[in-house]
Amino acid sequence: MKIICSKSELLKKISIVIKAVPAKTTMPVLECILIRAEGGEIRFTANDMELGIETVVEGVILEVGQAALEAKLFSDIVRKLPEADVSIEADAAGKAVISCEKAIFRITGRDADEFSAIPVVEKEHPVTVSQFSLREAIQQTIFSIAPNDTNKMMAGELFEIEGDRWKIVSLDGHRISIRQITLRESYDPVKVIVPGKTLGEIAKILTGDAQDDVYMYFTKNHVMFEFDKTTVVSRLIEGNYFRIDQMLTTDYLTKVMISKRELLDCIDRATLLVKESDKKPIIMDIKEDSMELKIDSQIGSMDEEIAIEKEGRDMMIGFNPRYLIDALRVIDDETVGLYFVNTKAPCFIRDEQLSYIYLILPVNFV
C-alpha cells in the first residue's frame, strides 16, 4: 500500500476514528487504525467491538492495499510532521514508512487481516436530523446517565421516535433528563437504547452545523450514524427502558419563574462549601417575591436571595446542588420555570412546550 495525503487531512480523520480505539483490549490489533486504500478510496477504520467508526480520507492512492498502525503512535507522528504532504507506505509484513519532507519514520504495524470489520447495517429508511440538533440533544441529556450502575440500561439513552416526535431520555436513580424534538417528517416508530459512550463520542465528532444532516439507521441490534463521509456503528443496549411516563406530571402546587443565570451562579457559588464526599443539600426557601438559597457545611455557610415570580404556596425544599447545576447549564432560556408539588416529590424544570423536562428528586434536610 502507498498513499499520499496532506498532514492536516490525516490529522483530522485520525482524530475522528481514534474515538473508537479502545483504551484497553485483549485484541492488540484493535489498538490500531486500519488504513485501506482500494476501490479508489482511502478509508480509516477503528473498532472497539461495541462502537466502530469509519471515515473516508482525501488523498492519492499510489498502490492499493491495507495497513494497521498503532493509533496513538500514528497520531503522534502525524501531529509532529511539518505541514506538507505525507506519504504512507506499508508492505505485506506490516513494515510501514511514514515520510514527510526530509523526515522519515519507520514503524511496524500489525496484521491488517486480523482487524474486525465493523457490522454491516442496511441503509434503509434513515431518520434525518441536523448535526446541530443531534449534538445539542446529546449534550443536554448525557450528564444524567449512570454508566457504572448495575442496571445496564442506565448506561444508555432512550431514543424514541413516534411520527415526527423524537424523544431522548437519560436517567440515573435521582433524576431524569428529557429532550423532545420535532422532526422534519414522520417515521415508523423506533424505541432503542443507545450506549452513552457512543453518544459521547459522536457529540465530539459532529461539527454541530445546522446546515449539515446526520442519517440515523436503526436495526434490531445496531444503530448507524452517517455524516460527512463518516460512519459510526454502535451496538444497542438490550432490554426494555424504564417506564418514565408514570413519573411525569404537569400538575403542581408551586410554580417559580426565575433568572437562569442568577440561579445557576448562586448554586455554583454555594458548591464551594460542599466537599465531594459529603452530601449537603442546597435549601430553597421560596417566599412571595424571592427565593432564599442557603447552604451550611463544615466549611462555612452561604445565603443569597434571588427575585422570583411565584404562583401557589410558599415552601422550603432541599436538593443536591450538582443536579440543579447540570440541568441549568444546558438550558438556553433566560428565565426558567420550576414546578413543585411538595417537599418529598420531584421538582420539574421545564418549558411550556415540554421541549425539555428535567426531573430532580429532592433531598431530606433537618
Place this chain on the structure above:
Amino acid sequence: MKIICSKSELLKKISIVIKAVPAKTTMPVLECILIRAEGGEIRFTANDMELGIETVVEGVILEVGQAALEAKLFSDIVRKLPEADVSIEADAAGKAVISCEKAIFRITGRDADEFSAIPVVEKEHPVTVSQFSLREAIQQTIFSIAPNDTNKMMAGELFEIEGDRWKIVSLDGHRISIRQITLRESYDPVKVIVPGKTLGEIAKILTGDAQDDVYMYFTKNHVMFEFDKTTVVSRLIEGNYFRIDQMLTTDYLTKVMISKRELLDCIDRATLLVKESDKKPIIMDIKEDSMELKIDSQIGSMDEEIAIEKEGRDMMIGFNPRYLIDALRVIDDETVGLYFVNTKAPCFIRDEQLSYIYLILPVNFV
C-alpha cells in the same frame, strides 16, 4: 476588621500571594492568607517559611484589624462572586463574613496573631533590572536545576554580579545553563544561590514588562525582590556553588551553524519514539553540508537531514534529546551555533557574545 475591595483587585492580589502558601505544612495558619488593614493600607501576606510574599491591595478600610483566611477557600469564594465590590469583615474570634451583592458567605478563619511575619530585609543598595530581563533569565535557565538531588545547591540558581555583569547559572549532573546580562550600572559583587522554587514563583508573578523595574536586595541569608507594590522575600541556599569556569571553554574542533527551528522540530519529532524510561540518544551525524539526525528505538526509527554550515571535521555524536530541546526552546536566535571538541566532551550551544551558554554532555551509543 472591615474592608471593601473590588472582586477583580482581590482576585489579582490573591493570585500573587497564594504562590507562597505551602501545599503541606505542620503549621495550619500558614495555609492562610493574612489580611492586614492598618496604617491606611490593606496588605495580603503568605509565607511558607522559605518564601514569603506580601502585596498591597487597593480598597477601603472601614475598620482596622487583621484576619487569616484559608487561602484556597478564600480564593475560590472570591472567584465565584459577581463582578462587584466585596466586603470582608472579621471579628477577633476569626469569624469572617464575605459579602458581595446579595451573596453572603460565613467562614471561620484562624488566629491572625499566630501568623509568622516574613523576614525584614534592609532596603539598601538595590540591584535594578527590568521585569522582562529577570523573567526571561529565569525561564531560560530554570529547567536545568535538579530540585530533588542530594546536593541541595542543584536546587538553586547562582546569581553572580560583578560590576555591571549579571550571570545566572543552573546545572544538574548532565548540563549547565548560563545567561549573562549587562546591567544599567555597576554594583558591588554579589554571589548567592537562590532557591529554584522562589525563582519559579517569581517568574509567574512578574508581568514581564520591559518598562517596569524589579529591585533586588541581597543580604547574607536572604534575597528580597520588590516590584509593583509586591515584596518577595526568600531564604538563600547556603554553601559555595560549583566551580563552573573550569568546565567552560571556547575552543572547538567542529562548529555547526543550523536553523534553530528545523533542529528543534526534528528532535521534537524524534522523541515520539522514546519512552520516558528508556534512554535512547538522538544521534547527530555531522557531514560537510548537512546533519543527519537519527533515532532508533523499540517503537521504530526516524531519520532526517538538515542543511548546515560547518567548520572543522565531520563527527557523529549522541545526546539525550530532552536536553537539546530544553535549551533550544529558550533561545531566540534563528540560527544557533553548536560547538564540539570530540564525542566524549560536552557540546556548547552559545552565541558569539556568550550572552547564553548551554553545555550538554554527550551520551554513549554503539
